[in-house]
Amino acid sequence: MSISVGGNFVRKSGDTMTGPLTMGLNPIFLTDGSTGGAIKGNNSSTSKIDIRNKDDSSRGSLIISELSMSNALTISAGKLIDGVDVSAIPKAFGTPVARSPSTVYQAATDGFVMLLDGSGSDHPQGDFDGSNPPTTIRQRATNGANGACFIMPVLSGQYYDMVYGTAIWWIPIEP
């Protein structure tokens, strides 16, 4: 069944319809008469609401003032939310990787370098910038009897090194 509506269109509660509903200029208001607006799929596990442009099926939009979900929101990789490319949103911290002091590395992703220096006398320092060797000091710690530590964020593609440090770990943010 296919219905085309140019003005107001009212259906009674409990009525069912299959096939497309084509509307003119008016928006669609759906109510179930008891709990306010509702759009319900059928009982199939694949039930979904598909909103797409009639003439261009690759486009379509849905404006929601409040969204409540009982399950995960799945967004295709590379699609946009308010200008943010969701494929670039980091998922989680990766596995820490041990690093050596006074050694230059290039960050393959955004991440953090974590440094602990227990020598009690060194002055550990963290540098990073866009060329070799990195000479822009971003972090520095004064060592004492109980050692020194800091965490330095590093941008993807930048070069970094830690001067001194008895334990240094690279913690990547996985894309």
Added chain:
Amino acid sequence: MKKFTVNTGYGYFVDKQGHKTLKAELPVGEHDLKDDFTYVEVWDKAALDLIQLYIDPIQADIDKNESEINKRVRDNAIAELINEGKIPPNYK
């Protein structure tokens, strides 16, 4: 900006005074190089581990003095707080 090419992944940087300042473990390929430095490549990680980096004696002296100052400031502060009864006498 100069460029240099990494082939083995292991090397070190030499500054304009000829000092080996930093080691490097970089991805193979072309990288940017600051004007005052040259890059020397070594065969592998074992060879890199044998490289001794230059330690600036003046900076090392400053670091040592700074550490000693920090230690004394801390020790004096702890002694004062112990005398005032604000922290236990065995505080370290």
